[in-house]
Amino acid sequence: MRSLLELIQETDGALAVDDPATGEIIARVKAYSVDEISSIIQKADAAQPEWASKTAKERANILRKWFNLIIDNMSPLAAIITAECGKPLWEAKGEVTYGAAFVEWFAEEGKRAYGETIPSFAANKRVLTIKQPIGTCAAITPWNFPIAMVTRKVAPALAAGCSIVLKPAEATPLSALAIEQLAIEAGIPKDIFKVVPVTNPAPVGTLFCSDPHIRKLSFTGSTQTGKLLMQQAAQNIMKLSLELGGNAPFIVFDDADIDAAVEGAMDSKFRNAGQTCVCANRILVQESIAQEFSAKLTAKVAALPVGPGCDDAVKIGPLIGPAAQRKVHQLVEDALAAGAIAQTGGTAHDNEGNFYQPTVLTNVTSDMAISCNEIFGPVAPIMTFVDESDAIQLANDTPYGLAAYFYTRDIGRVWRVMEALEYGMIGVNEGIVSSEVAPFGGIKQSGLGREGSKHGLDEYLELKYALIGGLGKPS
Ligand code: SIN
Secondary structure, eight states: OOOHHHHHHOOOSSEEEEOTTTOOEEEEEOOOOHHHHHHHHHHHHHHHHHHHHSOHHHHHHHHHHHHHHHHHTHHHHHHHHHHHHOOOHHHHHHHHHHHHHHHHHHHHHGGGOOOEEEOOSSTTOEEEEEEEEOOEEEEEOOSSSTTHHHHHHHHHHHHHTOEEEEEOOTTOHHHHHHHHHHHHHHTOOTTTEEEOOOSOHHHHHHHHHHOTTEEEEEEESOHHHHHHHHHHHGGGTOEEEEEOOOOEEEEEOTTSOHHHHHHHHHHHHHGGGGOSTTSEEEEEEEGGGHHHHHHHHHHHHHTOOBSOTTSTTOSBOOOSSHHHHHHHHHHHHHHHHTTOEEEEOOSBOSSSSSOBOOEEEESOOTTSHHHHSOOOSSEEEEEEESSHHHHHHHHHOSSEESEEEEEOSOHHHHHHHHHHSOOSEEEESOSOOOOTTSOBOOEETTEESOBSHHHHHHTTEEEEEEEEOOOOOOO
16 A cells, blocks of 8 residues: 555645644645546446446455455554544554454455345245345545544445445545555455545535435435435435434443443543544433542543544544534533533643543533533533433433443343433443444434444345246146
8 A cells, every 4th residue: 555655745636634633734635526526426337237246255355355454554544544533543543443344344244135035925926035236325424433434334335236436524535545545455446436535525415416326325424414415315315324413321320330330431432532423422420429420530531641642642632623622612611601510621731733631520411502512522521310210311302312321230220221212322331332243323313324234234235026926836
């Protein structure tokens, strides 16, 4: 693959990429025009039937090579993630492993795109289904996991026999370009998977939704943009996967192992400096243990080292940009003005760059803006509840339904609360639920469809039913 240095040396493109830890421009990459992307879509569509005509095993062998190349290039890929997205190197390496796992998983899962035979309703007819690739697909990926969100969409598309054109986030095109480079090296034809960075995303979203060659769009990003894409996609009745915003509750019951719950809250809240759609957004603690839990969490949060991701000791890197930092601070200020108390943090960090002090707020209430908006920063707001039904009511009181977490040692409560929470993913005594083997996705305004697992492959397949008649009778 081209080295990070070579990617950075591509200095004549229109899309400037900066390092969120310093604000310095580290690369300028080519930005594609809508016309160029339109002709790329046509090429992807023309190339798709040949890719689909390969056996699942042939495609799997190529995907397996791609997986091996990603793993072999762990360090340079992690360096690219850290340079453009800011997350610490150790965490970036974790993302490379996570991203590669989708390629490995779908390489195998593509071999299991089974149809079915259905017991017939008539003696001389047979009923069966087959699964076929949906065709040419488009994807729009976010900056917070610039490799894993690419592979989570591209690997199932390729395994299913589709072609795919992908627009990466404007802030993080280098990781996607590096992944594309490795895909080409692995033998994936260049028209089958193409990355198209742009400076202005809106017209590309419109193109993806209106171009008649595109049969499916997969988007990860805000609920607001998801709604717009959904309206636009209605034009072509296009299949959609939408992984949108969240407002994850993290509930700690009074029978929980409090130390385990504190660890889980650290994992869930502070992963990627709080910049994931599944990060705990509201920490709900039962009144009788609230003080102990808050004190233990505050001690850990106050000790988190903040700084540039390339520093080995750092646990919390910068936020993605100045607007993100302002938004987080505004939510904190509003909460403090409305009566919340900062146990630690509560201000931007002294460092240059887009850093925010890891923060714990207590006395938070459900009417504060911080309880209703996705924080996307290292801020843990704690509110209290009285009993189980109060916790469930507070947790479900949001239009979002992506991930929820709760800690308890009562087996009855495990089932009751798991069933009552209106969320697509539930962590029970676990602060992180993401895995290539499990279906990732939300309900309500958090989106449509699932990524990862066998369900993630189905998003790129059409189900065809055939009725075979005229079988007659044995002579
Ligand atoms: C996201 O924040 O969109 C993805 C998080 C994950 O895959 O765990």
